[in-house]
Amino acid sequence: MSLKQKQEKQQEQQLSLRQRMALFQASSSVRQTNSKGSGACKRKKGGAETNTSISPSLHVGTEIKDYKACSSSTLSNAHLNETHISTSCPPSSDTCHSQELISFLLPSYCDSLFSSLRSLKEEGLLLDCSLQLLGDSHKAHQLVLAAVSQRAEEWLCSQNMEVNLYNVGGSGCHITYAGLKAVLNFAYYGEVNMTYTEARDLEEILMACRCLGVDRLAEVCKAEAPSTGRAEREQSLQVIRTLWERRVGCDVIMEVESGERFPAHRIILAAGGDYFRALFCSGLRESKEEVVCLRGIASWVLESLLEFMYSGRLKLGWQNIWDLTEASLQFQLQGAHTLCSEFLHDHMNDASCLDTLFLAETYGLERLGRAAEEYALAHFQQISERENFKDLTCTLLARLLEKDELSVDSEVVVFRALMSWVEEDKAHKLANLPGLLQRVRFPLMSPPELEEVEGCRLLRRNAEGREALQIVRKLLEGNQRTIGCKPRTPNQVLVLVGGDSVNDNFERREPNRSLWFAQRFLRGEGLIRTIEWEPLVQLPEPPRFRHCVCVLNNVLYILGGRKYYGKLDILKSVVRFSPAQFKWECLPDMASARDYFAAVCWRGKVFVLGGNQDDTNYLDSVEYYTPEDNTWRLAHPLDTPICGHAAAILDGEIFISGGCDSHLRCLPSLWHYDPVYGCSNRAPMASGAGRAGHVMLAVGNQLVVAGGLQPLQVGFGDQLQCEAYDVLQNCWMPLPSLPRPHLSPAATCLDGMLYILGGSSSDSGYDTPWVYRYDPRDKFWDKLGTLPRPYADLAACMLQLPINHRG
Structure with missing residues (x-):
């Protein structure tokens, strides 16, 4: 060379x-x-x-x-x-x-190899040995035969490709067709292909074993408990390997x-x-x-x-x-x-995941590619600091940046990683910057982080970054109504909103203005679990309980509820909280005051459905708020006035379950609701005669209902049974029961698991301090710990908080 x-x-x-x-x-x-x-x-x-x-x-x-x-x-x-x-x-x-x-x-591997060898034999490929018996020729692979036969190994060494089996073992040694068939079958399968209930059949096989030196087959025939075909094939492979190492028959x-x-x-x-x-x-x-x-x-x-x-x-x-x-x-x-x-x-580790991802993309290795992508998303902050991050193709980088599952302490980490990627080769990468910047979620950034983006020289000096700078300036000016943004799911925390509880002196119940978030879920010895709660912010006056919350583009909407216990204390006011800006904003009032109602975010709008208006009249009205024009509008009403019901989104459709009607009847109903056409009935819930004060959330591809109360022969009682609705089958299936009562609790969902928090007991009247999580894979309710205090009539959600507010 x-x-x-x-x-x-x-x-x-x-x-x-x-x-x-x-x-x-x-x-x-x-x-x-x-x-x-x-x-x-x-x-x-x-x-x-x-x-x-x-x-x-x-x-x-x-x-x-x-x-x-x-x-x-x-x-x-x-x-x-x-x-x-x-x-x-x-x-x-x-x-x-x-x-x-x-x-x-x-x-x-051994089973796969012998399966391929049998396939080659059946197709007549690479057959290099011809065994002549009674005028017929039987083709085989010499190497496979040599793995079980000492005589075949001799033929392999001497390159004897055609053998006449007549008197091959000497005088008095005659191979029959049945005996040869058994030997060939043993060579390729490791098994005997016939039952030898008659002595003659066994004698023919043993005669062939003596003539051809197939000792292992003879032992199998004589053994009371024959070895498995797999064990024999593995032994044959060891013989083949030995022949290869000795260079026999190559x-x-x-x-x-x-x-x-x-x-x-x-x-x-x-x-x-x-x-x-x-x-x-x-x-x-x-x-x-x-x-x-x-x-x-x-x-x-x-x-x-x-x-x-x-x-x-x-x-x-x-x-x-x-x-x-x-x-x-x-x-x-x-x-x-x-x-x-x-x-x-x-x-998989920080150093290898990107190379693995590229290799999987190159060769279409789907399973390995998914694993590498999941690892890269979960450890994005660490891998973005490695040198090989700059080798990512634009296509792969864009795919990572647009994923909700991407995990970083703050969205500004995503921006810095992108800028580092571009700076490494501006001549070729700058043209990709506009498309990649669209995948950075600027509304998730805090004002200091937005100021860092605004001061980025690469954006200020190039036309490619002008659109991003306009978005950043609008956010810094507080004009975010038209800027939508989903949170990164791994960065979300569980947030409690409002509720009421017994005061410290156990004298009376008091409404609550606090928002708490779960800093950590801790596991102690044995079954001990605790949650480390941290205060987040205070609600603007007044306090709220029996309210609803929704999260749209990582902005928290807090709707209606009560400020105290009189019938005139039911609220129609709405506020929203931006974690990125860390500020509150008052929105226009709803048309009706509501508590014990339901709310969902659907197609970029906030819907409120039914509820209690004044402790005498229940509502069938539905309103929806459009952030783009800051306006409430009426949608098609429900079929009947209800309160204490639950609503959830599954596969882009709105479903409503249970509740009490104006005659105080607890309903088992499930409706599909369309804002234009109204309600249509689905299969009613199967656990009990009805359910109200419960929660319903989409978990996987099902709707799960839990908690609340149910009608009894006299009055109402706690409902511990849970169930799941299958949309395709239009039926309900039982789930494990809740360990404790949860009437009017809070609930939220993350990573396919349902969290249920607080509430009270209809039977005892006491508040419930516990937090449980249901994992549909394990089909088990896991007790995670307690609330900061036993709250009832509270709400919960998942929010992405800036890192400087997470402690």
Whole structure:
């Protein structure tokens, strides 16, 4: 190799994984390897296209003899140490990237290999042994037969391809068709394919075992409890591996461009992966050649893959994972690829997740790609500070930035990461800035953070950033009515709003103006759970209970309720709180005063439905607020006046459950509500004769109702039973019961789990201090701790708070 060629190869090895993948993906010949070996011998590596070449014909036996001078054990370590494994992760200083290689076994590999061997036999491919018996010829693979037969191993060593089985074991030793069939079946399946209830059948099998030296089959036939087919196949694979290590029966030599050669068996290569099956079985020139040259692959990589094909084991570590993953995909070795993917999945970390994500995108590895993306979203703040973050493609970066699941302490971290990405290569990346800035959620930022954005030189000096600057200036001026923004879900905290409770002297009940948020959920010894609550802000006067809250674009709307206990104390006023601006704003009043009503956010609007107007009259009216024009309007009324009901959104549709009508009847009803067409009936709730003062939320693809009270023969009682509604089946299913009563509690949902907080007991009259969480996967209510104090008639939601307000 010339000096220039060596320099080019070193440059190729120093390419980042992203660059290597891009060059590899650009090669049309690589894509052709995915179609059963069409053009399978062509490859592009490091920008240079090469052909798989066939060396002049040499007798395989001569090559194997020469090869014995270099043992298999010395090749692996020597070449692994000499070859630089190029990744974009810092290999020496990062402690999470250990240099140790660990052996991984794919348990299903042996079964998969023998399944492929049987397939090759059934299709008549690579059959190199003809067994003549009573005028008939029985084709097989010599290597497979040699794995169970001592006599077949002798034929393999002597390259005896055609054998007459008449008196093969000497005089007095006669092989019958039944005996031969049993031996062949044992070789390919590891099992006996017949029942031998008659002595003659067993004698024929044992006679064939003696003639062909198939001792293991004889033992299976004689054993009271025969071993499993899997155990026998694994033992046969061990024999095949031993034959390979001894270079017995190797009929092809795989040569890498550095000149090193590796004898192997065509049948094992073809059974191991689709690439080699196409290479040796599709009639290509290579199928008849004895030496096949594979260019663009390091000798240690090929040796590792051969080791896998003969054992199902692969030694993996951060120093070789990228090259082996690429090679397993190139040669379509599904088993090796499975081990590589599992390694990348199970050892995901800040340094590897972006390279894993790019690799998964390049090759369409959906499961691995999802895992890498989820990790990147959960650790975005850490990975955005790494050097390989700047290698992300615009498409991948845009996809990460637009996800609700992206986790950062503050949205300004997203902005800083984007600016760092652009600054690394402004000439090529600046054109992408406008589209990427649209994915930054500026309304989630605090005023100091917005001022940092406004002062960014890159935005001020380039036309690409003008639209973002206009948004930022409007936010700083407090004009946010037309600027919508969803919160990042992992950054949300649970917030309590209002409610009432018994005062410290236990003299009377008092309404509450406090907003609290859950700083941490703590787990103590045993079953002890506590919640660390922190005060967030005080409600503007008056205090509120029996109210509703909604969150739209991470802005908290607080609607109606009561300020005290008289019938004239029911409120129609509405306020909203912006966590980013950390300020309150009074909105126009609703048309009607309401408490014990329901509210939802639907299609960018806030809807309030029904409720109690003055302790005598219940409402059937529905109003909705439009933030764009700061106006309330009437929608289609409900079918009947109700209060104490619940409402939720599932699949973009509004559903209303239960409540009490104007005759104080507790209803089991479920309605689908449309603001234009009104209510339509769905299957009624199944637990009890009705339910009111409860909660209903969408959890997964179901509506879950919990808490409240139910009608009894005399009066009302606590309802502990919970149930879930399936929209597609239009039916209710029972869920685990609540451990304690929760009448008029607060409830919210996060990450597919339902939180129910506080309330009271209809039976005892006492307030409930407990917080429970329901996980639909475990089907279990988990007690998380208590409220700051036992509140009833409160509300709760999830909000994304700026980091400076989270303590």
